[in-house]
Amino acid sequence: MKTRLTERFGIEKPILCGGLMWLATAEYVAAVVNAGAMGYITPRSYPDEAAFVDALRRCRAMTGGRPFGVNLYISARPEENARMRRWIEILAGEDVRHVETAGYSPVAFLPALKAVGCQVVHKATSVRHAASAAKAGVDAVVLIGAECGGHPGQGDIPAMVLAARALEQIDVPVLVGGGIGSGRQLAAALALGADGVLIGSRMLVADEIWAHDAYKTHLLSLDETGSTTVLHALKNTYRCLANDTAAAVAALEAEGVRDYETLGPLIGGMMQRQAYETGDWSQGVLSLGPAAAWCDRLEPAGAILDRLTAEAETALRSARDRIAPALAPA
Structure with missing residues (x-):
């Protein structure tokens, strides 16, 4: 490619x-x-x-x-x-x-x-x-x-x-x-x-990602609806795992909370790190997109990337075979 x-x-x-x-x-x-x-x-x-x-x-x-x-x-x-x-x-x-x-x-x-x-x-x-x-x-x-x-x-x-x-x-x-x-x-x-x-998100289940296996295993259970967005009110939109912390932040925003003094303890980076260390995926605003829907197994990063490119090659060949007749000269 x-x-x-x-x-x-x-x-x-x-x-x-x-x-x-x-x-x-x-x-x-x-x-x-x-x-x-x-x-x-x-x-x-x-x-x-x-x-x-x-x-x-x-x-x-x-x-x-x-x-x-x-x-x-x-x-x-x-x-x-x-x-x-x-x-x-x-x-x-x-x-x-x-x-x-x-x-x-x-x-x-x-x-x-x-x-x-x-x-x-x-x-x-x-x-x-x-x-x-x-x-x-x-x-x-x-x-x-x-x-x-x-x-x-x-x-x-x-x-x-x-x-x-x-x-x-x-x-x-x-x-x-x-x-x-x-x-x-x-x-x-x-x-x-x-x-x-x-x-990014697709790679979170790679063996070389050091996060706790409990967090990575949870990702395997998600579909394309597993993420959400918060911090709209602060004009700092953040897409993350839909978990207890994200729900708490969204509830505070809905109540009109706009200051980092209140939201900071929930959205701070150290809380994210603790979640990765302990595997408690319910805590922390953990960056994640809907691409996690394709996280289907724990495997080396190289295996993930090889699968992606092999799938792409298959898809491109299929598209060529389906479309080529329509593009042929009359």
Whole structure:
């Protein structure tokens, strides 16, 4: 499956496995990379700089020198971005040349990233923001739709709509993200003209994801209705597992609660980590999208990715066989 993405990034599968807060560790990313896709370590998952550097070095050893990436989340709050410059210095020093940016515009950090030779893919929740990032110099864009786990933006527009619109306006490689969990969807994205897909929730049952098996086993029981959205009132929509905490947050919002002082204890990141550690999936606002419906077994990341691409190839061949007669000259 050769696309502009695979050729530029030196990968075999047109799949990016996006950064997962707390879960995108060196072991998981190495497994993704060794399977022929691209993965991104999340530095915010590590307690300090030394632990992050150690993760980069372990990932390089596990991949045998194959390229891998790092996720850099750009916050609306400047103080949250204070570590960004240092992380870029670390990437340069550790010879990491693939970066996934998310959140707010990457424009302020692009010169530094490009100066050290990074390939940058930016995740955007609107065509306008994707076009702006492409114009600023990113190497690829991912159009993240309302189906994605985590922050899907405020537009509530499906991923395929965003990607189709972006393909009409943007010259750099365009990927589809949000709700992607099957090979049929990968095939659909490629048929649309996209250069690949970005997946997250589908990978949560990978053996290399360190979360407790009780949490991962619960995911196996879900269908496409297993996620919900909260924090609409704060204009910070978050798609997550439908559990007790999500229901409590929704109830508070319905009562008119709008302050982080009240909601903070429920939506804080440490509560998420505790859920992953203990397996108590009823607690915490746990990022999840409807792609979890395709989580059908616990298996290595490489097996998941191989199944996805095999399904996509089958779907593309089937489409060719069904459609070719209609396209034949009269």
